[in-house]
Amino acid sequence: MKVRFAPSPTGLLHVGNARIAIANWCLARQRGGRFLLRLDDTDTERSKPEFAEGIEEDLRWLGLDWDEFLKQTDRLDRYAAAAERLKASGRLYPCLETEEELAYKREQRIRQGKPPLYDRAALKMTKEQLDRAIANGKSPHWRFLLSGGSVEWQDGVLGKRSVKLTSLSDPVLIRADGSFLYTFTSVVDDLETGITDVVRGEDHVTNTGIQIDILAALGGRPGAIRFAHLPLLTDADGGPLSKRLGSLGLRQLRRDGVEPAALVGYLAALGSAMDPVPGTPAEVAGSYDLGKVSRSAARFDPKQLLALNRKWLHGLPFAAVQDRLPPGAGEDFWLAVRGNLDLFREVRDWWDVVAGDIVPMGEPADAELLRIATETLPEEPWDEATWPAWTAAVAERTGRKGKALYLPLRRALTGEDHGPDLKAFLPLIGRARALLRLRQATG
Structure with missing residues (x-):
C-alpha cells in the first residue's frame, strides 16, 4: 500500500484536511505501507512558502510523519512529457476560445434547454488555423478528450460509484499560460509514484471519474488505484462547515488549547459508529477501519471535541506535561488541577491562584464566617488533612455546612466558584497567601 496526502499550500489546514491526512496515515501504518506528503503547488499565484511550512508544522503537531515528500513544482518536466504523450495520441487538443466566448456558448446552450457542456468546436480547427492564431499572438489552452460512456469503481466508503463522462465537458488540463491543472498533475503523480490507494473527500467523486479516464489514456492499468471518498463534514447543526472553517483551522484550535491527541482521536472516529478515544496517531491507527465510515455526512461538534480534550488532559501523567507547566509547578500542582x-x-490561571495575585471574592453576609475562618486557620505544615480539619472547626463555630460553608471559603481562597479539590489545593496556596486572601475578602 502507498497513499498520499496532497494539500495545496494556498492556505493553512482545517479539520477537514486533517481528517483526510489521519485516514491516509492510519491506513499506511496499519498495513505496513508508505505515506507520501505531496504539496500540490502548481497554482503559483496563490501558493505561498509560509503556507507550505505551516502545513508541515501542523501535521507534525498532530503527530503525523511521512516516508516521502515532493512538490509538484519540482516535477513540471514530468507533466510536460505526459502532456506530449496525450497530444500525440489525440487525447489532448488545443482550444482558442476566450472566457467570454465560452460563457456565451454556455448561455446559448442553457437557453436551448441543453446542458452547458463544451461543444468540442476546437476539434474542427485545422493545423493551419491553429498555427495562424498562434502567429497572431493567441495562446491555446488544452482540453482532455473524454472517452465517453461511464467510469465505474467500487469505492472504499461509498460503495459502487459511477461517473457519466458524456454529461461532462472535456476538462482543461493546461491553461493558456502553460500551467498545469490539478486534475492532470495528480494523475501523473499518482501513476509515477506508485500510489495504490487514494483516500480523499466526497467532493472529488466527479474528479475521480475524469482522472480514471486520464490514467487509462496515460497507460495506467485499470483498477491499479483504489479510491475511497469520505463524506464531507458539517457543523453540529448539519450545515456546511466550509463557511466556518476559520474557527476550525488547526492553527486556531492549537491556539485555543486543543490537544492534538483529542483532535486525532475525534477525527479518526468521526462519521463511524466507533466511540472516539483520544490518542496519538500511532495509538488510533490499529483500530482505524475505513469500512466502518458512514456514507452520510459527519457532524463536527466542538462540544464533543472539548469533552475528548478534557478526558485526555485528566489522564495525563506529570511526565507528559512537565515541560509545558509554568516554572516552579510540580507534580503535586498538576495532579491537583x-x-x-x-x-x-x-493551567496558567490555576498557577496564578497558587503562586500569584488574585482578587478574592467575599460577600457581606459571609464576613463573620470569613473572620472565624481567619482565626481558626491552622499553622503549617499543611497536608491533605488540613482542609477537612479546618472546615470542621469553622462549621462548629458558625453552624454552617455544605455549600453555605464551602463556597465562601473557596471564593475567598481562589476567586472562583469552582475548582480543584481544596484538600490538595490548599497546601499549594500556603498559609501566608490564604491568610491574606481571607482578610481581603472580609474587608
Whole structure:
C-alpha cells in the first residue's frame, strides 16, 4: 500500500484536511505501507512558502510523519512529457476560445434547454488555423478528450460509484499560460509514484471519474488505484462547515488549547459508529477501519471535541506535561488541577491562584464566617488533612455546612466558584497567601 496526502499550500489546514491526512496515515501504518506528503503547488499565484511550512508544522503537531515528500513544482518536466504523450495520441487538443466566448456558448446552450457542456468546436480547427492564431499572438489552452460512456469503481466508503463522462465537458488540463491543472498533475503523480490507494473527500467523486479516464489514456492499468471518498463534514447543526472553517483551522484550535491527541482521536472516529478515544496517531491507527465510515455526512461538534480534550488532559501523567507547566509547578500542582481543565491553557490561571495575585471574592453576609475562618486557620505544615480539619472547626463555630460553608471559603481562597479539590489545593496556596486572601475578602 502507498497513499498520499496532497494539500495545496494556498492556505493553512482545517479539520477537514486533517481528517483526510489521519485516514491516509492510519491506513499506511496499519498495513505496513508508505505515506507520501505531496504539496500540490502548481497554482503559483496563490501558493505561498509560509503556507507550505505551516502545513508541515501542523501535521507534525498532530503527530503525523511521512516516508516521502515532493512538490509538484519540482516535477513540471514530468507533466510536460505526459502532456506530449496525450497530444500525440489525440487525447489532448488545443482550444482558442476566450472566457467570454465560452460563457456565451454556455448561455446559448442553457437557453436551448441543453446542458452547458463544451461543444468540442476546437476539434474542427485545422493545423493551419491553429498555427495562424498562434502567429497572431493567441495562446491555446488544452482540453482532455473524454472517452465517453461511464467510469465505474467500487469505492472504499461509498460503495459502487459511477461517473457519466458524456454529461461532462472535456476538462482543461493546461491553461493558456502553460500551467498545469490539478486534475492532470495528480494523475501523473499518482501513476509515477506508485500510489495504490487514494483516500480523499466526497467532493472529488466527479474528479475521480475524469482522472480514471486520464490514467487509462496515460497507460495506467485499470483498477491499479483504489479510491475511497469520505463524506464531507458539517457543523453540529448539519450545515456546511466550509463557511466556518476559520474557527476550525488547526492553527486556531492549537491556539485555543486543543490537544492534538483529542483532535486525532475525534477525527479518526468521526462519521463511524466507533466511540472516539483520544490518542496519538500511532495509538488510533490499529483500530482505524475505513469500512466502518458512514456514507452520510459527519457532524463536527466542538462540544464533543472539548469533552475528548478534557478526558485526555485528566489522564495525563506529570511526565507528559512537565515541560509545558509554568516554572516552579510540580507534580503535586498538576495532579491537583488536571481534573478541572477543559484546555491546557487554563493551567496558567490555576498557577496564578497558587503562586500569584488574585482578587478574592467575599460577600457581606459571609464576613463573620470569613473572620472565624481567619482565626481558626491552622499553622503549617499543611497536608491533605488540613482542609477537612479546618472546615470542621469553622462549621462548629458558625453552624454552617455544605455549600453555605464551602463556597465562601473557596471564593475567598481562589476567586472562583469552582475548582480543584481544596484538600490538595490548599497546601499549594500556603498559609501566608490564604491568610491574606481571607482578610481581603472580609474587608
